[in-house]
Amino acid sequence: MRSSRIPGFYKRTVEERRELLQEALELSEDDLSVLTSQEALPIDTADKMIENVIGTFPLPLGLGLNFLINGKDYIIPMVVEEPSIVASASHIAKIVRDAGGFKTEASDRVMIGQIQVVGCPDFDAAKNVLLEAKNELMEAANAAYPSIVARGGGARDLDVRILNDSPDSSYGTMLVLHLYIDTCDAMGANIINTMVESLAPTVEELTAGKVYLRILSNLADRCIAKATCVIPPKLLATGEYSGEEVRDGVVHAFEFADSDPYRAVTHNKGIMNGIDPVVIATGNDWRAVEAGAHAYASRFGSYRSMTKWSVDQEGNLVGELELPMSIGTVGGAIRVHPISQLAHKMLNIESASELAQIIVAVGLAQNLGALKALVTDGIQKGHMALHSRSVAIAAGATGEMIDIIAEQLVKLKEIRVGKAKELVEQYSK
Numbered sequence: 001m002r003s004s005r006i007p008g009f010y011k012r013t014v015e016e017r018r019e020l021l022q023e024a025l026e027l028s029e030d031d032l033s034v035l036t037s038q039e040a041l042p043i044d045t046a047d048k049m050i051e052n053v054i055g056t057f058p059l060p061l062g063l064g065l066n067f068l069i070n071g072k073d074y075i076i077p078m079v080v081e082e083p084s085i086v087a088s089a090s091h092i093a094k095i096v097r098d099a100g101g102f103k104t105e106a107s108d109r110v111m112i113g114q115i116q117v118v119g120c121p122d123f124d125a126a127k128n129v130l131l132e133a134k135n136e137l138m139e140a141a142n143a144a145y146p147s148i149v150a151r152g153g154g155a156r157d158l159d160v161r162i163l164n165d166s167p168d169s170s171y172g173t174m175l176v177l178h179l180y181i182d183t184c185d186a187m188g189a190n191i192i193n194t195m196v197e198s199l200a201p202t203v204e205e206l207t208a209g210k211v212y213l214r215i216l217s218n219l220a221d222r223c224i225a226k227a228t229c230v231i232p233p234k235l236l237a238t239g240e241y242s243g244e245e246v247r248d249g250v251v252h253a254f255e256f257a258d259s260d261p262y263r264a265v266t267h268n269k270g271i272m273n274g275i276d277p278v279v280i281a282t283g284n285d286w287r288a289v290e291a292g293a294h295a296y297a298s299r300f301g302s303y304r305s306m307t308k309w310s311v312d313q314e315g316n317l318v319g320e321l322e323l324p325m326s327i328g329t330v331g332g333a334i335r336v337h338p339i340s341q342l343a344h345k346m347l348n349i350e351s352a353s354e355l356a357q358i359i360v361a362v363g364l365a366q367n368l369g370a371l372k373a374l375v376t377d378g379i380q381k382g383h384m385a386l387h388s389r390s391v392a393i394a395a396g397a398t399g400e401m402i403d404i405i406a407e408q409l410v411k412l413k414e415i416r417v418g419k420a421k422e423l424v425e426q427y428s429k
């Protein structure tokens with residue numbers, strides 16, 4: 001593909017943007033037809049995806065531009081309702097691109113299935129017997145889903161923990177078996193759940209206990225993706241603010257989020273601003289990714305920043321983001337939703353691991369976008385200027401009136417629906 005750097009893309013019309021995209025990615029008319037179709041998600045397909053369907057709910061699909069990750073250019077599909085997110089991701093990707101781009105890596109794609117066992121006559125003996133039967137249990141799990149083994153995945157390890165065994169625990173003692181499964185390019189819920197359900201009768205027999213839950217864990221801490229960026233301060237200078245001021249402000253903002261859960265939640269929401277839109281555009285389960293990400297942010301005992309920002313010996317700003325990334329490039333809705341299929345084609349990715357790495361790079365960019373605004377002009381200037389168009393629409397503006405009213409709101413520094421209504425009335429007279 002050609003470069004993901006398409007200057008002034010946002011100043012073009014929607015039709016022109018589609019042409020530029022088609023050119024950059026060498027897409028066919030057929031590929032793009034899903035964007036122009038009246039029914040991007042056909043109602044018959046929607047009716048097979050969930051229950052009690054009465055329609056579909058369209059959301060804007062935008063493009064995160066300028067992303068250079070491990071030396072490869074990516075145009076990133078982002079589905080989201082909130083203004084300024086796509087602009088901000090592209091803005092930071094442009095800066096990081098000039099600094100050499102994002103570097104990313106990923107662990108093996110090992111997911112976790114849990115089996116809960118209660119009522120064992122002797123929990124320690126039950127734990128030992130399961131650990132002794134580890135190989136047989138893993139073989140049985142693989143036999144329950146041979147196709148994932150044929151693809152190079154399958155059970156990799158097994159572990160057992162005993163919970164609530166202290167005498168002062170108010171909950172019943174239970175044993176939890178963890179089965180670690182390489183799900184290849186699938187998020188893997190169905191593979192994992194099939195495997196752990198298949199083991200339940202044997203686990204009951206071996207432990208003399210009763211199995212209740214058999215389900216994957218969304219804390220996928222063996223399926224990790226990590227992104228880093230190193231930015232010389234001169235690339236961060238903006239308006240009256242020097243690059244060093246911005247850099248130091250970002251580090252202070254990180255330290256605030258890492259020390260205070262009230263701030264960490266907002267800081268991390270800003271990271272998910274980048275992550276969720278890519279997860280959604282690629283047809284993945286965003287609840288699974290959200291739940292895993294927030295749990296991982298609490299892994300040191302308190303809820304903390306998902307990112308880390310520091311200064312290296314050369315004075316560069318260094319950003320890092322590491323998260324569990326239980327996504328796939330196959331399965332679930334991925335090959336069902338026509339726009340998700342287009343999103344995968346646009347990304348031109350080889351594997352779920354590559355997609356996971358793109359997603360964390362966007363999360364890192366998004367965090368810096370918000371922090372850069374927060375430590376300089378404040379969030380209102382950039383965010384509210386773009387939000388002004390939604391405010392104008394909410395006040396009843398249509399067609400060309402939308403941009404005119406939005407501009408007036410920004411000029412008046414009164415970006416609110418009441419003011420917009422007044423302006424719409426004046427305009428319509």
Ligand SMILES: CC(C)(COP(=O)([O-])OP(=O)([O-])OC[C@H]1O[C@@H](n2cnc3c(N)ncnc32)[C@H](O)[C@@H]1OP(=O)([O-])[O-])[C@@H](O)C(=O)NCCC(=O)NCCSC(=O)C[C@@](C)(O)CC(=O)[O-]
Pocket residue numbers: 006007008009010065066082083084085086087088089090091092094266267268269270271273369370371373374379381382383386
């Ligand atoms: C909005 C910007 C980027 C403007 O920032 P700017 O400095 O005015 O941008 P610029 O005009 O210098 O343009 C730089 C590049 O940004 C992109 N860009 C610039 N404008 C557009 C646009 N209209 N549409 C699409 N792309 C745009 C574009 O790539 C452009 O390059 P070019 O293509 O021109 O060579 C900046 O003010 C910003 O990043 N603000 C932060 C926005 C943000 O974080 N929004 C999230 C919502 S707030 C929230 O939910 C989270 C939060 C904040 O609470 C999290 C937290 O507290 O940590």
Ligand SMILES: NC(=O)C1=CN([C@@H]2O[C@H](COP(=O)(O)OP(=O)(O)OC[C@H]3O[C@@H](n4cnc5c(N)ncnc54)[C@H](OP(=O)(O)O)[C@@H]3O)[C@@H](O)[C@H]2O)C=CC1
Pocket residue numbers: 147148151183184185186187188189190191192216218285288328330331332333
């Ligand atoms: N707690 C949670 O997060 C839960 C989530 N879910 C849902 O589960 C869905 C995801 O489940 P998932 O199991 O991923 O989806 P699917 O079962 O739909 O798809 C996975 C299947 O795709 C096939 N496949 C084709 N190519 C590959 C490849 N390269 N790598 C791996 N598998 C491949 C495999 O089947 P084969 O080998 O037979 O061809 C594999 O079993 C999501 O919709 C999610 O919302 C469901 C329950 C709980």
